[in-house]
Amino acid sequence: VFGQDLEALEREHEQACDGAVDVQKNGKSRKIRSTQNTMACIVLSWPGEMDADCKRWQARSVKWLQDTYGDQLKTVIRHDDEAFPHLHAFIVPDDLKAISLHPGDSAKQKAKADGLSPKEQNEAYKQSFRDWQDSYWDKVGKPSGLTRIGPGRRRLTRDQWN
Structure with a gap:
């Protein structure tokens, strides 16, 4: 419902991580750890069926995510695979440290x-x-x-x- 598809997001994320370095406290640079969380995901759920109200909720949710995370918000997808429709928002922080979000x-x-x-x-x-x-x-x-x-x-x- 917003941004790029998951394959494009994955490619962009991998490219960012491949060239990323982290500056240590002693001033030295090194490649980021392979265990570092570099992306955040937020799940937002609608407590009903997919209808006009849900679509308005979806639009408001995407707007809130854009206002809150700006250009760091990369993709928002909707799933209708469970009892209630829900959104998955993928956010890649500029510093590739998901905890900063x-x-x-x-x-x-x-x-x-x-x-x-x-x-x-x-x-x-x-x-x-x-x-x-x-x-x-x-x-x-x-x-x-x-x-x-x-x-x-x-x-x-x-x-x-x-």
Whole structure:
């Protein structure tokens, strides 16, 4: 539904990884590790059947992904192979370090660099990830009629939830 097909993405990704180097703390350059995660994938799911509402959700989701990840977002594909339609978004970070795309990890690293305690680092991690999820809900979930937090989280009975 967005970007290039998976074969083209795979070729582009392999080319980027083949020539990539990582600068070590001592200033030396070396080829990136073969175990380094160099791509991120986000799965977004629609809780119903493929209809006009789902297509609007899909368009909002792609827009949110583009706004959030910019040119790093390479491909978004839709699968209808399970009970609910879902999107797979593939993101290749400029530095080929997939962890840099994780909002919680970035916040935790910043908190650590600022000299905060481990407890404060974990709070920064959790809050940043909540903010990322809230951003998705605000731009996509809410206009699509989806809830941010389900009934189990707030300990509601089914009747109360309905």
